[in-house]
Amino acid sequence: MIMSPAPSSGSEPHREWWRGAVIYQIYPRSFADTTGDGIGDLNGIIAHLNHVASLGVDAVWISPFYPSPMKDFGYDVADYCGVDPAFGTLADFDRLVEKAHGLGLKIIVDQVWSHTSDQHAWFKASRQDRTNPYADWYVWADAKADGSPPNNWQSVFGGPGWTWDARRGQYYQHNFLPEQPQMNGRHPAVQEALLAVGRFWLDRGVDGFRLDAVNFMINDPSLRDNPPLPPGGKRTRPFDFQDKLYNQSHPDILAFLTRVRALTDAYPGDRFTVAEVGGDHAAREMKAYTAGDRHLNSAYGFLYLYADKLTADRVKTGAAMWPGAPGEGWPSWTFSNHDAPRAVSRWAEGRDERALAEMLMLLLVSLRGNVFVYYGEELGLPQGQVPFERLVDPEAIANWPRTLGRDGARTPMPWKADAPFAGFSTVEPWLPIDARHPALAVETQEANAKSMLHATRRLLALRRAHPALRLGDMTMQATEPLLVFSRDGGDERLLAVFNLGHEAHAWAAPEGYAVIDAVNMGKAGNLPPLGGVLLRRATT
Incomplete structure (x- = not known):
């Protein structure tokens, strides 16, 4: 039996809405297509917000929907204050926020402030010459005497983290694709511009930000070489061989985060900030980025997302990272997202995937901190099978077949088993529908009281019913x-x-x-x- 919390006495201290919340992540390209182009859009999210609300979640995190060349599918932003036509318009976004708030859902949006697209107006100006007003908005450096890159930094997606630009006669730095030039996050004008972006979305009613790759925002100004990591560990890219001491995790990031917190605190309603923090020193950085009451509210890393197995020791490690000491920040946890293969497939090890999905949901809601539920987890979706010729993710293509890649975690949401393309679209979607997914469609599971969808609602309700789980x-x-x-x-x-x-x-x-x-x-x-x-x- 699920027990309801006791009614409030009216004298309880203020409690932020986000503390202990359940947050549902939507990858907009893959949620629902209303225009018949095979790509999900904002109106598709609006059309299915009732489904999201029915799960009993507190908020929705929407991955990037901004204008973009889509080299990294929205994480290469060309305009921070717009909506890509593939997803809709700003008016559509405003309607989304209005409907979500009417359903009691908060809206969290991605802020990709470490880098932009090379098609962003700021970078187009920056690369023209070394003296224009935007010249220092990105990380530029001269070649070594032999013409090679300024240092040994490597890109997450493979190869050197530097690309030559003939117009300036310099290299520009990129931690990801060459089409994602690294911003100079310590530049005062850059910080002001990014805070103005945050203000733009807060003024439109968003309830918080997920800060993408935040520990890449500011690097070592001396551009020192990264040292090698000790032998061992999984290595599929040159990036994996280095201890990233100098192209990420710079102490100056903390000062900027205090400015972000001051911005969000200036708005009513407990606006929420959560950092994505990956890398070899993620535990240390997550603690620093959320310490006290002047930094971000929460942070999550890849303790579970990149784990090949789920073990009790891994859960113990996570609990030990956040013991609840005075002045400590608040953790967030997720087993699956758009950057990692779905947990049901990673952790099944030949066991029943349906049983695993239900156990994982109970475990997730039992953890201390906020929890993120990735779209499709409420259905128990396994990792989608995407043939090589249909891969679009640059990381998946570069590392095939050594890794499962990210495309299989981004396949379309199945809404109706007997509809074309599982009800996601009326045309062939941007990624294929896995043959196993239509049988797990929302409409089918709604009709089955013993389905994973109904189990998800029951288990998520535990967070609301039991304060010990939430707080x-x-x-x-x-x-x-x-x-x-x-x-x-x-x-x-x-x-x-x-x-x-x-x-x-x-x-x-x-x-x-x-x-x-x-x-x-x-x-x-x-x-x-x-x-x-x-x-x-x-x-x-």
């Missing part, structure tokens, strides 16, 4: 052979128990605890593989 402390109890942790908050003590393995283990509910919810349970006295249970200690 309580998290204490690890055991990690082998079962994952066991408690969540304590207010007058509630909950116990979460999961079997992440491949064999059943003996287990019985401890005395004094009653089951609130459970997934994939077997006979009394044991916990099957992928079994999970949430219990509440009886009050005396």
Whole structure:
């Protein structure tokens, strides 16, 4: 039985809406197409916001929809204050915000402030010569005496992190594609321009920002070479061989983040900021970027997103990163997103994907912090199969077949099993529909009370019903052979128990605890593989 929280006494201290929230991520190209071009759009999101609200989430994060050449599918922004025609118009966005707010949903948008598209007006001006007003808005450097790049920095997408530009007779730096030149984030005019962008969207009613690749925003002004990493680890790119000490993670980033926080705090309604932080020093940086009350509200990294296996030790590591010390920021967690293969496929290891999807949802809602649900997770979608000839993601193409790539995590949302292209579009979509996905369509699962969709609604409701899940402390109890942790908050003590393995283990509910919810349970006295249970200690 799901228990409702006690009514407010009216004297409770202020609590930010985002603390402990469930946030649903939409990748707009893949959500719903209303124009018949095979690409999802803002009106497609509007048309299905009722579905999103029905899940019981608090907010929606929308990946970039700004004007872009789409070399990196929106993360190469050509105009920070517009909407790409493929997605609609600013008026469509305004309608989206209005409908979302009417449904009780907050709207969070991506801010890609580390780099722009090479088609952005700022970069077009910057590359003209070395003396124009935008000349120093990007990271430029002279060649070495032999004509080679200024240093050894590598691109995330493979190859040197520098590209020669004949007009200026210099190299420009890029941490990603050559079409994504790196901004000079320490330049005062650049900071002012980016804050003006934030103000533009806040004035349109957005409730927060997800800051993309924020630890790349400012680099070492001396352009020192990165040292090599010690041998070992997974290495599919030259980027993986270096300790990125100098092209990311510069201490000056912190001062800019205080300016971002001051901006969002100037608006009513607890505007929310969350940083994406990847890399070898992500744990340290996430803590720094969210410390105290002058930096960002939250941060998430890739602890789970790039993990080949889900283990109890990994959950223990995450809990240890954010123990709840005074002055510590607030964590966010996600198992899947647009940058990583879907967790159901990464972690199944031959086990039942449907059972795994339900256990993962219960585990996710049981973690301390905010949780992100990626579109399609509520359906238990596995990673889409995309043949090489249909790949469009530059990372997937460059690393094929060594990695699953990102395209398979971005395939279209299935809405109707018996409609053309699973109801996503009336024409062939930009990425193919996986043959397994129509059977998992929203309409089909709505009609089945035992579906993953109904299970998702039930499990997400636990966050609202139990304050200990949303705001309580998290204490690890055991990690082998079962994952066991408690969540304590207010007058509630909950116990979460999961079997992440491949064999059943003996287990019985401890005395004094009653089951609130459970997934994939077997006979009394044991916990099957992928079994999970949430219990509440009886009050005396």
